[in-house]
Amino acid sequence: MTNTVKRLTAGIAGVAGFAGQAAASQPVPWQTGLQPSVTSVMDDIHWFNGFTLAIITVITLFVLALLIVCITRFSAKANPQPSRTSHNTLIEVLWTVVPILILVVIAVPSFRLLFKQLEIPSYDMTVKATGYQWYWGYEYTDENMDGLSFEAYMLQDDGREERASQQGVSVDQFPRLLAADNELVVPVGKTVRVQVTANDVIHAFAMPAFGVKVDAVPGRLNETWFRADQTGVYYGQCSELCGKDHAFMPIAVRVVTEEQFSAWAEAAKSDLEQANKDLWAAIAAEKKTAQKAVTPIAVANR
Numbered sequence: 001m002t003n004t005v006k007r008l009t010a011g012i013a014g015v016a017g018f019a020g021q022a023a024a025s026q027p028v029p030w031q032t033g034l035q036p037s038v039t040s041v042m043d044d045i046h047w048f049n050g051f052t053l054a055i056i057t058v059i060t061l062f063v064l065a066l067l068i069v070c071i072t073r074f075s076a077k078a079n080p081q082p083s084r085t086s087h088n089t090l091i092e093v094l095w096t097v098v099p100i101l102i103l104v105v106i107a108v109p110s111f112r113l114l115f116k117q118l119e120i121p122s123y124d125m126t127v128k129a130t131g132y133q134w135y136w137g138y139e140y141t142d143e144n145m146d147g148l149s150f151e152a153y154m155l156q157d158d159g160r161e162e163r164a165s166q167q168g169v170s171v172d173q174f175p176r177l178l179a180a181d182n183e184l185v186v187p188v189g190k191t192v193r194v195q196v197t198a199n200d201v202i203h204a205f206a207m208p209a210f211g212v213k214v215d216a217v218p219g220r221l222n223e224t225w226f227r228a229d230q231t232g233v234y235y236g237q238c239s240e241l242c243g244k245d246h247a248f249m250p251i252a253v254r255v256v257t258e259e260q261f262s263a264w265a266e267a268a269k270s271d272l273e274q275a276n277k278d279l280w281a282a283i284a285a286e287k288k289t290a291q292k293a294v295t296p297i298a299v300a301n302r
Contacts, residue, residue, distance in 0.1 A: 025209060025234040026175050035208040038230045038255075042211030044113050052106060059102075117211070120225045123193040127184065131196075131203030131216040131238060134245035138184050141195070146269050152180040154248050167280050178235040180252040182272065185279065187261040191227045204240035207251060215240060228255040256283065 027035065037043045072078070125145075130137040132151075139149035155163060160179055164171040186192050196205045198216035206213040210226040216238075228234070236251035256264070260282055267275035 025232050026178055037209065037211070038228050038232070038234065039210045039212075039226050040229075041113075041117055041226065042209060044116060045211045048109055048113055051109065055102065055106065117224070120193055120223055121191055123225060124190040125186070126193045126195060127186070128195040128197070129184075129205050129216070129251075131198040131200075131205070131242070131249070133200050133243050134238075134249040136180075136205075136238075136249060136251060137199075138182075140265070145265060148265065148268055148272075150182050150272055152182045152184070152252065154250050155179040155181055166277070167284065169284075175235065177248065178237070178250045178252065180250055182276070183233065183252040183254040185254050185256060185261060185264055185268075186228065187258045188228055188231050188255050190258070191225060194224050194226070196222045196224065201242050202240050203238045203242050203249070205236070205251065206239040207234060207236035207253060209234045210236075210253075212236075213239060228253075231255045231257060254279075 025035075034042075034046060034049060037046055076082075126141045128139040128141050130139070135151055135153045137149065137151045139147070141147075154177065155174060157176070159181065160171050160174040160176065163174055163179070163181075167173070194205065194212070194214075196214050196216045197220060198218045200218060202218070203216040204213060205216055205224070207226065210228065212224050212226050214222045214224040216222070233252060233254045236253070238246060238249045238251075240246075242249075256279065260279060263282070264275050264279045267278055
């Protein structure tokens, strides 16, 4: 009983704090909704999800009310002599026309959203993502990237601890089953075209916070896009059943400032491992600077 109460309390706290986790990059315990958005596409998905939920709720309550009315008003006790009415033209017209109108109301924004997801706008860079059994390969195909490419494997528990030690942070910063040894690095506020394919079987490139999900099919090149509005590390996974290690091929995308990306890209062309270490150091230094700037303001406010 005590454990059940604790779990319910944790769930309520998680729901209450969910709205404040604007930079959440991964699923959280007792999460009840979609991951917070960092792209305009995911903003629209959030809106459409709430919009359809409101329509479904109204319909459900309306049907429930009709059931209650029928149970109480048209029971055998209330009507010892049942009516023999078999048709009502108005009701039959309404239950045909109203559902059509509801579907039209849902269809218009859904078509708009689908068009926005599929129509790739003018883009700033292109990344090719290839699914393998069971890891991801990335290639920066723009000319100025000199064919930079690498593979990304899931970090095992000892790898997470080693990475946390290298960066001087908690191991929780590298979530289990989601952290990768090499992250896909992109600049914030830039439109990234992602070309997706597979080398062996069908995979799927899915990033919930970006509103991105597209199949990776051998022999075909699918496309999608995103433009992240916030820096941070965002996680996804292969979402197509692709074999025994399907659950162990995560996607990790690190969104950084344009200056940090330029420095990382230049260094990664010759030494990817050192470029990643330099990037981590730059991000850590930026965080320390931000914390020092906030402290005097907090003291002054007190």
